Amino acid sequence: MEALLLYSLKANVVLALFAAAYYALLRHLTFFKLNRAYLLFAVAFAAVYPLLPMPALLPAGAAALPLAASRGAAAGPAGPAAAPALGGWQVAGAVYLAGAAGLLLRLLGQLLSLAWVRRRAHPATVLGQAVRVVPGTGGPFSFGRTIFLTSSALADAASLPAALRHEQAHVRQGHTLDVLLLQLATALAWPNPAAWLLRRAALDNLEYLADQAALQAGTLPRRDYQYLLLRQQAGGVPAPALAFQFSFSTLKNRILMLNQPHSSARQLGRYLLAAPLVVLLALGYTGARAQTAAVAAAASAWPANALYYLDGVPSDQTAVRELKPAAIGSVDVIKDAAAVRRIFGSDTAPGVVLVTTKANAQAPAVLALTKRLNASYPTLGITKAMATIPDYTYAPTHVYVLVPKALAYITSHYPDARLSGTVTELKHKTTGEVKYQVQLIKGKRPFDVFFSPQGDFLGE
Structure with missing residues (x-):
């Protein structure tokens, strides 16, 4: 459930960025085909964006560890504290799923309503065009072909x-496909006002395209066509909401766009600004959010009486909270009471949070503390198993190269194991195939699992 909500959060942030760029830069332009392409790209990109291995696309160190490395046994005073948060995720997820299910059911009802209208209509040919005639009043409408x-x-x-x-x-332009895609996107992103704004903007733009085509056909002068719009009547036949039909809610915008001067070629540059700007902001948001999450997890998941080390020296929770996310190099957590007592000499602290900044990664205090930890946990580093794979070259890398799919697999299939923080990239010397070796620790026993760059489990 947590993974679903995180996916939804990322997708909705991107939708909001696209909506803001559209309303600020593109809404009043008369390049209706380009606007249609932009709006469809916005929905498609928002859908796939959370699935991309975003941290791997960012510079090294631009994102903190998505999963805090835990050394030592999982049991301890801090273990039960996670239960309330999980319950919160479940409640939020249930509310979200209920809303999405309701809107999807409404979409199904609209399709059934359309089938009912089609069934009671009889076929005819008008001005050489095959149509279906529905008894009653109201304007023409269309769906599909x-x-x-x-x-x-x-x-x-x-x-x-x-x-x-x-x-x-x-x-002719296949606008029904746009409508169905927008209905699905709105159902899945219903808590986000930007999704509804994008849908309204896209539906209006489709009407502008159809108005433009009708005027280019030369059947009526522009002024007479506007009078035609004003004479049309809404209501009458209960046409489904999915069908293109006359609506007073869009009448004002349609008439305004009919009288809008054609946008100049210079304004095409706005498209070169809008979409790339949103993509760059999305990448930056991913990195900043991942870093903030890591800091918050280290600073708030533990009580104030935990031990905090900043750059190898004793610190406190306040100092960790005040760090800028971009300054953090790594976050490690030790929860084993025996390890806390043996290494740090405390019988009362529920755990230890170790934060190292990028600027002080090689500071003497950090190196000294690392030496103490390695003395207690000698399994850290490149394992002997690596040396037995002669066809591969290997290089240490960061935990954040693992995509959410791999992290989810570890969580579900190795619930009793902890991520040590050691990840190694294997690259086949001949084929160039890449896979990742991840070191997990169960109790005090380390073992390795392997994943593809896409997060598929390859074996132990």
């Missing part, structure tokens, strides 16, 4: 050609 005309729309001979061209544009 089908155009629906009400009896009242069919009787309006003066407006019929332009209205038909408008619906033909929806069908």
